[in-house]
Amino acid sequence: MAAEMSPEGGEQVVREPEPEPVPQRLLAAATRLFAEHGFETTSVQQIVDAAGVTKGAMYHYFGSKDDLLYEIYARVLRVQTARMEQAADSTESVQRRLRAVAVDVVVTTVTHLEDTVIFFRSMHLLHPDKQAEVRAQRRRYHERVRGLIEEGQASGVFRADRSAELVVDFFFGAVHHLGFWYRRDGPMSARQVGEQFADLLLDALRV
Amino acid sequence: MAAEMSPEGGEQVVREPEPEPVPQRLLAAATRLFAEHGFETTSVQQIVDAAGVTKGAMYHYFGSKDDLLYEIYARVLRVQTARMEQAADSTESVQRRLRAVAVDVVVTTVTHLEDTVIFFRSMHLLHPDKQAEVRAQRRRYHERVRGLIEEGQASGVFRADRSAELVVDFFFGAVHHLGFWYRRDGPMSARQVGEQFADLLLDALRV
DNA sequence: GAACATGTACCGACTAGTCGGTATGGCAGT
DNA sequence: ACTGCCATACCGACTAGTCGGTACATGTTC
Numbered sequence: 001m002a003a004e005m006s007p008e009g010g011e012q013v014v015r016e017p018e019p020e021p022v023p024q025r026l027l028a029a030a031t032r033l034f035a036e037h038g039f040e041t042t043s044v045q046q047i048v049d050a051a052g053v054t055k056g057a058m059y060h061y062f063g064s065k066d067d068l069l070y071e072i073y074a075r076v077l078r079v080q081t082a083r084m085e086q087a088a089d090s091t092e093s094v095q096r097r098l099r100a101v102a103v104d105v106v107v108t109t110v111t112h113l114e115d116t117v118i119f120f121r122s123m124h125l126l127h128p129d130k131q132a133e134v135r136a137q138r139r140r141y142h143e144r145v146r147g148l149i150e151e152g153q154a155s156g157v158f159r160a161d162r163s164a165e166l167v168v169d170f171f172f173g174a175v176h177h178l179g180f181w182y183r184r185d186g187p188m189s190a191r192q193v194g195e196q197f198a199d200l201l202l203d204a205l206r207v
Numbered sequence: 208m209a210a211e212m213s214p215e216g217g218e219q220v221v222r223e224p225e226p227e228p229v230p231q232r233l234l235a236a237a238t239r240l241f242a243e244h245g246f247e248t249t250s251v252q253q254i255v256d257a258a259g260v261t262k263g264a265m266y267h268y269f270g271s272k273d274d275l276l277y278e279i280y281a282r283v284l285r286v287q288t289a290r291m292e293q294a295a296d297s298t299e300s301v302q303r304r305l306r307a308v309a310v311d312v313v314v315t316t317v318t319h320l321e322d323t324v325i326f327f328r329s330m331h332l333l334h335p336d337k338q339a340e341v342r343a344q345r346r347r348y349h350e351r352v353r354g355l356i357e358e359g360q361a362s363g364v365f366r367a368d369r370s371a372e373l374v375v376d377f378f379f380g381a382v383h384h385l386g387f388w389y390r391r392d393g394p395m396s397a398r399q400v401g402e403q404f405a406d407l408l409l410d411a412l413r414v
Numbered sequence: 415g416a417a418c419a420t421g422t423a424c425c426g427a428c429t430a431g432t433c434g435g436t437a438t439g440g441c442a443g444t
Numbered sequence: 445a446c447t448g449c450c451a452t453a454c455c456g457a458c459t460a461g462t463c464g465g466t467a468c469a470t471g472t473t474c
Contacts, residue, residue: 022449038331040247044434054451055435061449065434120387121328124245162410166395166403169388170381177380180327188373196373203369203411229423251460262461264424272460 023061025051027075030068035114039069039122069122070130076115077137083108084141094152099198101145102171106194109178117179142168149205158205171201230268232258234282237275242321246276246329276329277337283322284344290315291348301359306405308352309378313401316385324386349375356412365412378408 019025029050033042044065048058062068087104088097109116123131146168152158174197182193227235236257240249251272255265269275294311295304316323330338353375359365381404389400 036331038247040245041332043432045432056438056452057450059435121331123387124243124328125248162407163403166400167407169384170404170407173381173384173387174377175380176384176387177376180330180380180383181376193373196370197377200369200374200377200411203413204407206410206413250458260423261425263426263463266461267423 019052022051022053022057026053026058026061027068027071031072031114031118034069034072034122035117039118039125066125066127069118070126072115072118073126073130073134076112076119077134079108079112080105080141081137084144088144088148094148094155094157095202098145098148098152099202101148102198102201103191103194105172105175106178106197107190109175110182110184110190110193113179113182113184116176120176120179142172145171152205156207159207162205167201167204170204171197174200229258229260229264233260233265233268234275234278238279238321238325241276241279241329242324246325246332273332273334276325277333279322279325280333280337280341283319283326284341286315286319287312287348288344291351295351295355301355301362301364302409305352305355305359306409308355309405309408310398310401312379313382313385313404314397316382317389317391317397317400320386320389320391323383327383327386349379352378359412363414366414369412374408374411377411378404381407 020028026047030042030047033046033050044055044058047065047068048055051058062071083104084101087101090097090100092100123134126134146164149158149164149167153160153162153164178193188196233254237249237254240253240257251262251265254272254275255262258265269278290311291308294308297304297307299307330341333341353371356365356371356374360367360369360371385400395403
């Protein structure tokens with residue numbers, strides 16, 4: 001669509017369907033280009049070209065190039081917060097809940113792999129205030145999962161001689177690194193990777 | 208040392224000890240600044256200021272700013288290759304060898320945490336040829352570890368219903384993510400983290 | 415021992431190009 | 445008439461890298 005709407009190609013030839021609103025097109029273009037080339041190797045000009053608008057339009061909706069990046073972070077955090085509430089707050093056993101959370105975070109990560117790549121590669125490029133905010137929200141997520149493990153350890157379901165803090169760091173490290181190697185067209189689906197990562201996590205905690 | 212030798216400060220006032228050779232000083236400054244601020248947010252001028260030389264000197268030894276980055280990658284690969292040979296090629300049990308490799312890669316990663324941060328954050332900034340070369344060498348390392356796991360699975364020491372490939376991805380993901388959270392002045396030493404990461408890996412493979 | 419040639423290790427002024435962002439204005443819709 | 449949504453033209457700051465130059469060390473010749 002963006003290619004068809006290339007400014008070089010002249011007039012807008014596609015009439016239906018209704019084009020995506022400019023802010024969403026800008027975010028989609030920014031996401032793809034930041035994931036592929038990096039935030040700083042991507043110019044504003046490239047983003048607006050890919051979105052089929054000009055810089056005036058972009059600066060109408062976004063205060064700065066940095067705001068585009070931050071908006072991607074905000075989106076990731078909204079998704080992860082919503083899904084955490086969904087997976088963790090059930091009445092099932094702690095093992096099932098931990099497993100559900102583990103599978104879900106992998107599936108969500110893989111579903112938004114471009115966002116994941118950008119998220120972990122560009123943290124240092126965020127304004128320090130926003131970086132602190134992002135880290136704090138990540139921390140809360142981390143603590144929710146640690147709480148599940150500690151709950152299981154307290155009840156004897158998980159072995160208690162493993163640092164819950166470190167297990168969470170270990171697991172999330174594995175998940176966040178998916179951006180480096182996972183291929184959507186590879187042999188394993190997101191779900192399969194999620195199930196196996198959950199198995200590995202629960203194996204590590206097995207009594 | 209670098210501060211004392213600041214160009215703004217005028218003449219070179221430090222006579223002993225013999226100053227580190229310029230190329231090493233440039234690499235040390237580049238490593239610190241790339242880890243702290245990112246490759247592209249760091250200017251050549253900042254690097255040479257920190258190294259106490261000028262850009263002319265830098266370009267005498269390095270063809271480009273990109274060459275500095277590549278040299279950091281080459282250094283990481285040299286270290287990891289040497290240590291792999293050391294840890295993997297013993298006559299001990301496969302469990303002990305896998306454990307030794309696991310501890311070693313964590314300790315090495317933490318010892319060179321700045322290099323790790325740069326390595327995983329800047330891969331996309333390498334020239335495609337060099338990126339392919341780096342990935343190939345990483346792949347060989349990955350396959351060595353997978354081979355250890357498969358050897359253990361074949362001999363019945365490790366459970367065989369876990370994908371060795373995925374276990375390696377899982378473990379290395381956790382290790383490579385250390386740059387995001389590990390603090391040298393934190394509660395755990397590199398060795399302690401290494402031992403616990405090794406425990407988690409071997410737990411996941413336990414029969 | 416001095417003079418000279420050469421090579422090395424730098425210095426720092428400079429440049430072309432690119433960048434993010436701004437100011438302004440036209441147009442369509444209400 | 446006003447407002448929102450853009451496009452266009454332009455600006456100043458900054459960049460990586462180049463280039464002409466200097467200082468010094470070393471080896472050779474006389």
